[in-house]
Amino acid sequence: MSIKSFFAYLLNLLNLFIKSLNRLPHPEEAQDTSKTVANTNIDSVIQDWFKNWKVPQKYHSYWKNNVCVHIFDTWPADVLNTYKEVLTVTPSFVVEIDGIRHLYSLASWFNKGVMAHEMAHNSYSYLSSDQKISFELAFNSVSGDDWIIKLRRLKSYMDKTNAMGLHVEGHAEIYRYRGEYMPASLKKFYPKLF
Numbered sequence: 001m002s003i004k005s006f007f008a009y010l011l012n013l014l015n016l017f018i019k020s021l022n023r024l025p026h027p028e029e030a031q032d033t034s035k036t037v038a039n040t041n042i043d044s045v046i047q048d049w050f051k052n053w054k055v056p057q058k059y060h061s062y063w064k065n066n067v068c069v070h071i072f073d074t075w076p077a078d079v080l081n082t083y084k085e086v087l088t089v090t091p092s093f094v095v096e097i098d099g100i101r102h103l104y105s106l107a108s109w110f111n112k113g114v115m116a117h118e119m120a121h122n123s124y125s126y127l128s129s130d131q132k133i134s135f136e137l138a139f140n141s142v143s144g145d146d147w148i149i150k151l152r153r154l155k156s157y158m159d160k161t162n163a164m165g166l167h168v169e170g171h172a173e174i175y176r177y178r179g180e181y182m183p184a185s186l187k188k189f190y191p192k193l194f
């Protein structure tokens, strides 16, 4: 057995182990109300995401240079006014302004898992409409994975604002909770993350 196939074998065992525990490799992190803009180091949260989600080194500078991260202790009036609707459902979100991706978050919610979720949205934005449809087909045909089957049944994960009813949130949650342990058939729908 070569070293490479030995590691593939180990990885497979690990995958089975995680599945058998029915546990997600990147569990939810609670809000941390002690975190403020003053005591939060944005770069170290980004590094934490890079490290824990094994973001390939070759994309690190891309993500650091192409996403502007903004954190706040409480939402300023202009952000509140502009993103009223989205802020009723989430403490973190991404938007594209003049071709630049921006991530907004309350400091108390700004952690590596939230970072992973929002960065999956950024990655999704690079898919063409055809690729989004292909993701949908691949996502809907994953079998034997209870967590994903449950996820795609949740109406809340269907993007209601998307006329095509695509699982935009499902796409982000798979990356956020599974990372590299997601089904191999889905990884190609995560540009610059694998």
Ligand SMILES: [Zn+2]
Binding pocket: 117, 121, 169, 172
């Ligand atoms: Zn989301």
